[in-house]
Amino acid sequence: MGQYFGTDGVRGVANEDITPELALGIGRALVRTLREEGAPRPRVIIGRDPRASGEMLESAVVAGICSAGGDAVVxxxxxxPGVAYLTASLGATAGVMISASHNPVADNGIKLIGPTGHKLSDDxxxxxxxxxxxxxxxxxIGTRIGRKRHVAGAVEGYIAHLVAAAGAVDLRGVKIVLDCANxxxxxxxxTVLRRLGAEVTAIAAIPDGTNINDGVGSNHPEHLQGAVVRNGADLGIAHDGxxxxxxACTSDGTIVDGDAILAxxxxxxxxxxxxxxxxxxxxxxxxxxxAMKDLDIPVIQTKVGDRYVLEGMHESGYVLGGEQSGHIIASEYAxxxxxxxxAVLLLKAMAEQGRTLDECTTVMTRLPQVLINVTGVDKSALDDATKVWDAVKAAEVELGDSGRVLLRPSGTEPIVRVMTEAATADAARSHAETLAGVVKDVLPAG
Structure with missing residues (x-):
C-alpha cells in the first residue's frame, strides 16, 4: 500500500489526518489521472455518510474535481454500495465515497471507485x-473549469435496484427491527424493506452528524438484540455507518454473523x-x-479484506463471497x-424456503473461536520467529481436524492477531492464550 491509501481507501481522524487540503488534492489528482487515461472532462459521482465532517470533506473533494476540469455529481x-452502483449505472467516469464505515464519528475516509463500480486498482x-x-x-480556466451538479432521482434508482433483487418475494407479515447505525x-x-411489504421498526435511524456508530449498528449488536426481543420481531438486521x-439476529436475539449469512x-x-x-x-x-464441504460447494480463501474477496471472485468466476464481519458480495447484483x-437476499432465501432465520442457521455449526490481539510487539519479526511457529505447529497437531490456528500481523498497528478455533470454548481459549504468551515473549517491541 502507498503513503495514503490502505486496503480500503484513505482513512484517519477528520481534519487531522484527513484534512480538507488532502481531500481537495485527492479530488484534483483523481481527475488528472482520469484525464491522462483519455477522459477529457471526467464526471465523478460523490456520496457520503452523515457524519459531520463529511460535509466539509465533500466540499473539498468537489473543489478539487472542478479545479482539475472534472464535473462533480453530488x-x-x-x-x-449505492455510490458504486450509481457510478456504473449513470455512466460516470469515477466515484468517490466519503466515509469511515464502522469507525467512530471523529474519523472519516475517502474511497475511490472506478467506472464499472469496482474500487480502483492498486496501480x-x-x-x-x-x-x-x-x-x-x-x-x-474559463469554461474548462468543472461544475458541481445534482442528478434528480438518482437515489430512487438505487432503491429500485435493491427492491428488484427480491424478485416476486412478498414480505408481508414479517416483523423486522432494522438498526441503521445512524x-x-x-x-x-x-424504505427498501417496507416496499417489499415487511413491517419495519427502524432504530438508530435519525442521524445528526454526531451519533453515527455511537453504541449502535453492526459493531454493537447488543442494541439490536434487545430491540428485537422487546418488539417481538421475527428477526433483526444491523448495518454499519x-x-x-x-x-443479523434471530427472534430470541441470537447473533447471526457474516459467516452464517454467507452459508x-x-x-x-x-x-x-x-x-x-x-x-x-x-x-x-x-x-x-x-458446512460447504457437506454441501459439496468449493471454497477459496483469501487474505482479510473485501477487496481480496472480490479479487478471488474475479479470478475464480464465483459469484458469491464474503467475510465474517458481514461484508457479503453478490456479484450478480453488485x-x-x-x-x-x-438483507434483501437473506430475506428472499428465508421466504422461498418458508423458514425462519433461526431454522436457516442450522446449515452450519459454528466452532468456538477466540481472537487475541497481542499488542506492543515487533510484528515485522513474526515471519522469522521459529519459536512462535513451532508453538503453532504443536497446537495444530493437538487440535487435528477439530480446530485450527491463525497468526497474522495487523496491517496498521503494532499488533499480532492470534486466532484459534476448537471443539470447545475452553480449548480455543487455552490455545489462544498460550500462543499469545509465546508471541509476547519472543517478539518484544524494540
Missing amino acids: LDVLPT EETRVEELLQRFDSDRP GAASMVGP DADRIV ILAAHAKTTTGIDGVVTTVMTNLGFMH TTGDGVLT
Missing part, C-alpha cells in the same frame, strides 16, 4: 498518489440457481468450511459489499 448521503491508486504530490501547472442506510434501508456490511445464501443458491463455489477469507469460521442488498 448525491449527498448514500451507502457506499490506479498509486498513480493518484503520485499526482497528489506533484505540482500541476496546467490548471483549467448512518448512510437510515433512509434507504427502511456506510451500510456495506450486515449483522445460508450459498446453501440456498445450491438448491435454486446453482453455485460453482464461494470465496471467503482466512478468518472464516471452520464450521463454515465444514460490485461491492452491500448490506441492504444482503
Whole structure:
C-alpha cells in the first residue's frame, strides 16, 4: 500500500489526518489521472455518510474535481454500495465515497471507485498518489473549469435496484427491527424493506452528524438484540455507518454473523440457481468450511479484506463471497459489499424456503473461536520467529481436524492477531492464550 491509501481507501481522524487540503488534492489528482487515461472532462459521482465532517470533506473533494476540469455529481448521503452502483449505472467516469464505515464519528475516509463500480486498482491508486504530490501547472480556466451538479432521482434508482433483487418475494407479515447505525442506510434501508411489504421498526435511524456508530449498528449488536426481543420481531438486521456490511439476529436475539449469512445464501443458491463455489477469507469460521464441504460447494480463501474477496471472485468466476464481519458480495447484483442488498437476499432465501432465520442457521455449526490481539510487539519479526511457529505447529497437531490456528500481523498497528478455533470454548481459549504468551515473549517491541 502507498503513503495514503490502505486496503480500503484513505482513512484517519477528520481534519487531522484527513484534512480538507488532502481531500481537495485527492479530488484534483483523481481527475488528472482520469484525464491522462483519455477522459477529457471526467464526471465523478460523490456520496457520503452523515457524519459531520463529511460535509466539509465533500466540499473539498468537489473543489478539487472542478479545479482539475472534472464535473462533480453530488448525491449527498448514500451507502457506499449505492455510490458504486450509481457510478456504473449513470455512466460516470469515477466515484468517490466519503466515509469511515464502522469507525467512530471523529474519523472519516475517502474511497475511490472506478467506472464499472469496482474500487480502483492498486496501480490506479498509486498513480493518484503520485499526482497528489506533484505540482500541476496546467490548471483549467474559463469554461474548462468543472461544475458541481445534482442528478434528480438518482437515489430512487438505487432503491429500485435493491427492491428488484427480491424478485416476486412478498414480505408481508414479517416483523423486522432494522438498526441503521445512524448512518448512510437510515433512509434507504427502511424504505427498501417496507416496499417489499415487511413491517419495519427502524432504530438508530435519525442521524445528526454526531451519533453515527455511537453504541449502535453492526459493531454493537447488543442494541439490536434487545430491540428485537422487546418488539417481538421475527428477526433483526444491523448495518454499519456506510451500510456495506450486515449483522443479523434471530427472534430470541441470537447473533447471526457474516459467516452464517454467507452459508445460508450459498446453501440456498445450491438448491435454486446453482453455485460453482464461494470465496471467503482466512478468518472464516471452520464450521463454515465444514458446512460447504457437506454441501459439496468449493471454497477459496483469501487474505482479510473485501477487496481480496472480490479479487478471488474475479479470478475464480464465483459469484458469491464474503467475510465474517458481514461484508457479503453478490456479484450478480453488485460490485461491492452491500448490506441492504444482503438483507434483501437473506430475506428472499428465508421466504422461498418458508423458514425462519433461526431454522436457516442450522446449515452450519459454528466452532468456538477466540481472537487475541497481542499488542506492543515487533510484528515485522513474526515471519522469522521459529519459536512462535513451532508453538503453532504443536497446537495444530493437538487440535487435528477439530480446530485450527491463525497468526497474522495487523496491517496498521503494532499488533499480532492470534486466532484459534476448537471443539470447545475452553480449548480455543487455552490455545489462544498460550500462543499469545509465546508471541509476547519472543517478539518484544524494540
